[in-house]
Structures are given as C-alpha cells and as structure tokens.
Amino acid sequence: MTSPSLDPAEGAAELADELTRAMKRIRRHTVHRLEPHGLTPAQGRALRVLAHADRCESPGRAIRLNELAERLNIAPRSATTVVDALEQAGLVARVPDPADRRAVGLRLTAAGRAAVDLLAQVRQEVAEEYFSGTDPADLAVMLRVLRTAEAAHARRQAEPDADRTSAAPPPAPAAGR
DSSP, X not given: OOOTTOOHHHHHHHHHHHHHHHHHHHHHHHXXXXXXXXXXXXXXXXXXXXXXXXXXXXXXXXXXXHHHHHHHTSOHHHHHHHHHHHXXXXXXXXXXXXXXXXXXXXXXXXXXXXXXXXXXXXXXXXXXXXXXXXXXXXXXXXXXXXXXXXXXXXXXXXXXXXXXXXXXXXXXXXXXX
C-alpha cells in the first residue's frame, strides 16, 4: 500500500504497474473461461465491436474489415486473421457491401450473437470475482478516475502539433479526494 504523500510521478508509475498486473490476471481468467468455447479474447473483442455496430449504430449494418481493424486498433492483416477464424467457426459472415460491389462487409451470424452473450457472461463473472473484495464506492472512484485519464489522454493525442515528449504531468489531486 502506498502512502498519500507519494510523489505524483512515482504514484502514476505504481498505478500503471498495478493496472498491468490486474489486466494480466483478468485476461488469464478470461482466456481460461473462453478456451472451452474455442474463443480468444481477440475474437471476443471483434465480436463485441460487430455486435455494438449492429445494435447501437445501425441495425443490420455490416462493417468493413478495415473499419473493424481501426476500431480494434490493430493492423488490417491481424483483423483478417481474427475474422477468418470467426468465419470458420460460423460466428461471422462476409456479405457484399451494397454501396460498393468490390467491398465486403462483416456481419454476426446467429451463432455469433450467441457467442456475444456468452462473452458478456464470462466478462461479468470474471470481473465480479476479481473485484469481489472491493468496496462499491471504491469501484466507482476507480472507474471515474480511469475514464477521466482516458479522456485526457485522447484529447492530448488529438491535439495537432503537440509536443508530447515534453508535456508536463498533470497536477496531483488535492489531499482528501
């Protein structure tokens, strides 16, 4: 446990280390739970992106492979490998793009939608197990802090011509918050 008077730079590095450890543990448990179903976390992420596009953006809309790669923040070749495995498992179908006859879109199959439900269940179970000893108020604070940090990072990345190598760290929060 760290003291509240920890140097902000040391605190940020220690927090990053703790987050990395937590994510590795959560990922290991998720991999273990998905293995019997023949799914990997990468495939799960792709299925969730396709499901979100279908449910929230435009029902029935197919996503192009390059759009999926961009949303997953991976190379198109890596997305192709993931999609090939999902298609072979019958979870995703490649469909003609009505706007461009040369292009192909990706759409979940009925089995793919069932896999998305399974993924949601596994993610919920793993998260509940990992955070079971954590006070709900602390979970809310962690979530708020991580969302704030992510939003600030995204804003900095979007700044044109920003010199990110010499950017000063954000000020430390006041004690007692």
